Amino acid sequence: MSNQLAVAEPRPYDAPYRAERPAFAWLLEREVLRFLKIWYFTVAGHVMSALLFVVVFGFALGGHISGVNGVPYDQFILPGLAGQAVINVGYINGTPACSMLAATAISTTCWPAHCAGGSSTSPW
Amino acid sequence: MAHENLDVPAAKIDSVGTTTPSALSIRGLTKTYRGGFTALADLDLEIPDGVFFGLLGPNGAGKTTLIGSICNLLRPTAGRIRIFGHDHDSREARQLVGLAEQDINLDRFLHVEEILVYHAGYHGVGRREARRRARELMDVFRLATKAKSPPAALSGGMQRRLLIARALMHRPRLLILDEPTAGVDVELRGELWAYTRQLHKLGTTILLTTHYLEEAEALCDQIALLRDGRIVAQGSTEGLRRRYRATTVAEVYKTVMAEPTTR
Numbered sequence: 018m019s020n021q022l023a024v025a026e027p028r029p030y031d032a033p034y035r036a037e038r039p040a041f042a043w044l045l046e047r048e049v050l051r052f053l054k055i056w057y058f059t060v061a062g063h064v065m066s067a068l069l070f071v072v073v074f075g076f077a078l079g080g081h082i083s084g085v086n087g088v089p090y091d092q093f094i095l096p097g098l099a100g101q102a103v104i105n106v107g108y109i110n111g112t113p114a115c116s117m118l119a120a121t122a123i124s125t126t127c128w129p130a131h132c133a134g135g136s137s138t139s140p141w
Numbered sequence: 142m143a144h145e146n147l148d149v150p151a152a153k154i155d156s157v158g159t160t161t162p163s164a165l166s167i168r169g170l171t172k173t174y175r176g177g178f179t180a181l182a183d184l185d186l187e188i189p190d191g192v193f194f195g196l197l198g199p200n201g202a203g204k205t206t207l208i209g210s211i212c213n214l215l216r217p218t219a220g221r222i223r224i225f226g227h228d229h230d231s232r233e234a235r236q237l238v239g240l241a242e243q244d245i246n247l248d249r250f251l252h253v254e255e256i257l258v259y260h261a262g263y264h265g266v267g268r269r270e271a272r273r274r275a276r277e278l279m280d281v282f283r284l285a286t287k288a289k290s291p292p293a294a295l296s297g298g299m300q301r302r303l304l305i306a307r308a309l310m311h312r313p314r315l316l317i318l319d320e321p322t323a324g325v326d327v328e329l330r331g332e333l334w335a336y337t338r339q340l341h342k343l344g345t346t347i348l349l350t351t352h353y354l355e356e357a358e359a360l361c362d363q364i365a366l367l368r369d370g371r372i373v374a375q376g377s378t379e380g381l382r383r384r385y386r387a388t389t390v391a392e393v394y395k396t397v398m399a400e401p402t403t404r
Contacts, residue, residue: 026344027343027345028312030161030162030190030226034233035265038267038268040262043259045232050255051250051251055250061307
C-alpha cells in the first residue's frame with residue numbers, strides 16, 4: 018500500500034458538525050442511481066405490466082363496455098391504471114428502506130431518502 | 142475476578158496542556174435483545190484518545206453487540222456512550238467514527254469508486270472532496286484499477302481492503318475494525334497491520350476486535366477481555382502480562398477465560 022501518510026490525518030474531535038452537502042441528498046441520489054441501474058427490473062417490468070393492464074382492461078374488455086358517465090371506458094380506466102403503477106413502483110421500491118435503516122450513518126435521514134428515492138423515480 | 146483497570150488513563154493531555162476527552166467512554170451499558178438474551182451487562186469501558194485498543198473474547202461474548210451499540214446500529218437497553226465527549230447518536234460523534242464491519246456489506250448496486258464517494262457523502266463530505274479522497278484511498282489500497290468494478294467482481298482480499306478504505310473516507314478519529322484480518326492471506330494481513338500502525342501513529346484511535354491473539358499482541362497498547370457481556374480484565378498489554386504472570390497475551394487470555402464466571 019502506497020502514499021499512506023498523506024491520507025490518514027484524522028479530523029479534530031471538537032469540530033462542529035458541518036455537512037458540505039446534506040446526507041439526505043446523498044442517500045436520495047444513491048437511491049435514484051440504484052433505481053436507474055436496474056432499470057430492466059424497476060422500470061421496464063412495471064411499464065410492461067401497466068401496458069398489459071391497458072391492453073386487457075382498456076381495449077379488450079373496454080370494447081364490451083359502453084362507457085362511464087359518457088366517458089369511453091378506455092379513457093376512464095387509463096388514469097387509474099397509471100396511478101396504480103405509480104403507487105406499486107413507489108411501494109415496492111420504498112419498502113426495502115426499512116430494512117436498510119441500520120446500514121448508514123444517520124438513521125433518521127436514511128429511510129425518508131430511500132422512500133423518496135424509490136417513489137420519486139417511478140416510471141410514470 | 143473483578144474488573145481491574147488501574148493502568149489505563151482516562152484522558153490525554155496534549156503538549157499545550159489541553160485535555161482531550163476519551164475517544165470512547167461507556168458507562169453502565171446493557172443490551173438485552175427482544176428474546177431476553179442479555180449480550181452486554183452493565184459494561185463500563187474507557188478508551189483514551191490515541192490508543193490502539195484490542196477487544197478480545199470468545200464468540201458470543203458481546204463484541205459485535207458492543208460495536209453495534211457504539212455505532213448507533215443497535216439501541217442499548219441502558220447506559221451511556223460518549224465519543225470524544227459527544228453523545229454516540231449525535232452527528233458530531235457519527236462523523237468521528239469509522240467502522241469496518243466483520244461481514245462484507247458493500248453496496249452491490251454501486252461500483253468501487255461510488256461506494257467510497259457515497260459513503261463519504263453520508264457523513265457530510267462534499268462531492269469534490271469525496272472524489273479526491275476516494276482516488277487517494279483507491280491508490281493506497283491498490284483498488285484504482287477496479288474503480289468502475291462492482292464489489293462482486295473483486296477478490297475477497299480486495300473486498301476487505303475496500304471495506305477498510307470505506308471506513309476511512311470521512312477521516313474518522315476513532316476507527317473500529319471488527320475482525321479485519323479474518324479470512325485474509327498472510328501478505329494482506331501484514332499490509333493491514335502496517336497500515337493500521339501508520340494510522341495509529343498519526344493520531345487515529347483504533348478499536349480492534351480479533352480472535353488472533355498474536356495480532357492483539359503485535360498491535361495493541363491496551364486490551365480488554367470480554368466474556369458474557371462483561372469486561373473481565375483490562376489494561377496495557379504489559380500490565381496484563383505482569384498481573385497474570387504471563388509471557389504472552391494468549392496466556393493471559395487462557396488464564397482469564399478459565400476463571401469461574403460470576404454470572
